[in-house]
Amino acid sequence: MSEPWNGPGGRTTRHRGTRVPGGRGPGADGGRTAGPDGGRTARPDGNRPTGPDGGRATGQPGGRRTADRPAPRQRDRRADGAGPRGRSRPDAGARRRPRQLSRGRRLLRAAGIFLSFLVLVTAGVGWWFYEHLNGNINSVSLDGKGGTETADAFGRTPINILVMGSDGRTSEEDCKLGGGCAKTGVQTGSNADVEMVVHISADRSNATVMSIPRDTMTQVPACKNTDTGRSTPGYYGQINSALEYGPACQVATVHQLTGIPIDHFVKLDFSGVVKMSDAVGGVSVCVSDNVYDTYSHLKLSRGTHTLKGVAALQFVRSRHGFGDGSDLGRTVSQHIFLSAMLRKFKSAGTLTDPTAVYDLADAATKALTVDDGLGSVRKLVALATDVDKVPTKAMTFTTMQTAPDPRDRDRVVVGPGARTLFATMANDQSLSATPGAKPSTAASPAGDATPEESTPPVPASRIAVTVENGTAITGRASAVAAALTEQGFSRSAGTANAPSRTASTTLTYGAGQKAQAETVAKALNLPASHLKEGAGAALTLVIGADWPSGTSYPGTASAPAPADTKAATADAHAQTADQAKTCAKVSPYKTVELNGVPMTPAEAYAAARTKPDSDA
Known part of the structure; x- marks a missing residue:
């Protein structure tokens, strides 16, 4: 310009x-x-006409003035150059300075007007851009269903966000991308087929991203979707189904399962993945072998590829192409994709290019549904700033440990080590810290009992606990009982309502059952001070008003003992976001079909020679 x-x-x-x-x-x-000297007009030969004494021509031929034209009267000039009355003759530069200053003032004034105009235009565009982005954002209230984080000794608070990938075909665009609408058309419901709990530490030095497989069976609490009016009194079912009752219900379900306070949520649909991958200019991923997932339609040759748009969506949706062909393999490939996207965000140039920033911001705000706590550009920028503070080597991606569901081999339940993983996140511990940290040696979560007072633990499978609800909150006993069952405790005892409301949670045990009570208390993070011996012959847990939500007791004011980070990451497929050379492992099993013939993804790739690759 x-x-x-x-x-x-x-x-x-x-x-x-x-x-x-x-x-x-x-x-x-x-x-x-x-x-040449800035004076009068030069002659064609380039010389200035002069008189015999070197002065100006006044009457000589060739001079400017001719003999028949008398020179005008000259002022007295002293030999030293002083003018009349001894005043110094101003030099040429002095004569011109007033005119130069005047021109300079005009330039400065014009520059000021232009800069003022530029500032006003920029401010106007900035305000339009800000309002435009705010208008893109769709936000929903959590109604406090995710619990509340506790600040550390310095007043800093961790951030926990549930990131959900919806499988909803709630628009024609999503129907086209996700398929499955040929008979039903545009649908109204959706499931949370991707669930990741993102924990950002209070000091912003580290982060943990934990995937929860969509096939996990758990207790869904009583919920009501304020948008659709659909409600449930609570049920035992697949964890991703809670989204049918609204994002707040999905948050409450994850909070109840893990005991981790969930402050915020971010929900992304099919078209959102496409828009975000396009906005960053593509995401670089690597696959260990040729792969063709005939279900998600991902088709890639062995090696590294930059995926945009639909190809990126095919990659993150592929569950038959990687690992064992289940949702567990898909979580690992999703971690690889997200790690690459984070590296792209942080790379030089991505966030310094105004066009790229606009495209990214516009795509992100259009693609996301968030809670009220993130429902503005200012709040999203603050969150992005917090994430940017964490180096990629301190971002750990994990998958919740699982075990086969005894009642359905195609479903899973919380497995060994998962509770330790939950505890590291709830206690704001880093999983990317220097290896060799000492594991917890506390006999109980609150450390109330000394090692000498504790007795050898009893296997959970040999312990049955009756859980009673002593609160005014529906479903509390069922939720805690389901959590115990998921950890391997016997289902035989059942649940009930307590005879009366109670303020404090208690676990009562009979003679010789102290070791069993301690095992239960450890699983629930219940301090030993809440255990008491009774006259009965069974273990009875009464949930009090001091435990209003979640399946892990809120704890005490004392700092929790550090969890064993090695145990927390065992069988959790842990990796950090800086591992750029990690390739997604293509499944060696016959997980796909082509023309009705079961094949491995690599075999399907070879057989589908005429089908173009996803990044072609």
């Missing part, structure tokens, strides 16, 4: 005929042409 005071080419120009300071007579071009 050229300055308004300049010529068409963007630089200051002098037009013909324009008066030039210091010029006198007309030159060949119609202006007044200065001689």
Whole structure:
């Protein structure tokens, strides 16, 4: 853009005929042409006409003035150059300075007007952009169903976000991308087929991303979707189904399962993945072998690829192409994709290119549904700033440990080590810390009992606990009982309502059952001070008003003992976001079909020669 005071080419120009300071007579071009010394017009030979004494010609032939034209009366001039009455003769530069200052003032004034205009235009565009992005955002209230984080000793608070990938075909665009609408058309419901709990530490030095497989069976609490009016009194079912009752219900379900306070949520649909991958210019991923998932339609040759749009969606949706062909393999490939996207965000140039930033911000705000706590551009920018503070080597991706569901081999339940993983996140521990950290040696979560007072633990499978609800909150006993069952405790005892409301949670045990009670208390993070011996012969847990939500007791004011980070990451497929050379492991099993014939993804790739690759 050229300055308004300049010529068409963007630089200051002098037009013909324009008066030039210091010029006198007309030159060949119609202006007044200065001689070599900036004085009067030069002769064609380039020399200035002079008289015999070197002064100006006053009457000699060839001089400017002719003999028949008398020279005007001259002022007295002293030999030393002083003017009349001894005043010094101003030099040429002094004579021209007032005119130069005047021109400078005009330039400065023009520059000021232009800059003021530029500031106003920029501010106007910025305000429009800000309002435009705010208008893109769709936000939903959590209604406090995810619990509340506790600040550390310095007043800093961790951030826990549930990131959900919806399988909903709630628009024609999602129907086209996800398929499955041929008979039903655009649908109204959706499941959370991708669930990741993102924990950002209170000091912003580290982060943990834990995937929860969609096939996990758990207790869904009583919920009501304020948008659709659908409600449930609570049920035992697949964890991803809770989204049918709204994002807040999905948050409450994950909070109840893990005991981790969930402050926020972010929900992304099929088209959102496409928009985000396009906005960052593609995401670089690697596959260990040729792969063709005939279900998600991902088709890639062995090696590294930059995926955009639909190809990126095919990669993150593929569950038959990687690992053992289940949802567990898909979580690992999703971690690889997200790690690459984070590296792209942090790379030089991505966030310094105004066009890229606009495209990314516009795509993100259009693609996301968030809670009220993230429902503005300012809040999303603050979150992005917090994430950017964490180096990629301190971002750990994990998958919740699982075990086969005894009642359905195609489903899973919380497995060994998962509770330790939950505890590291709830206690704000880093999984990317220096290896060799000492594991917890506390006999109970709160450390109330000394090692000498504790008795050897009893296997969970040999312990049955009756869980009673002593609160006014529906479903509390069922939720805690389901959590115990998921950890391997016997189902035989059942649940009930307590005879009366109680303020404090208690676990009562009979004679000789102290070891069993301690095992239960450890599983629930219940301090030993809440255990008491009774006259009965069974273990009875009464949930009090001090435990209003979640399946892990809120704890005490004392700092929790550090969890064993090695145990937390055992069988959790842990990796950090800086591992750029990690390839997604293509499944060696016959997990796909082509023309009705079971094949491995690599065999399907070879058989589908005419089908173009996803990144072609």
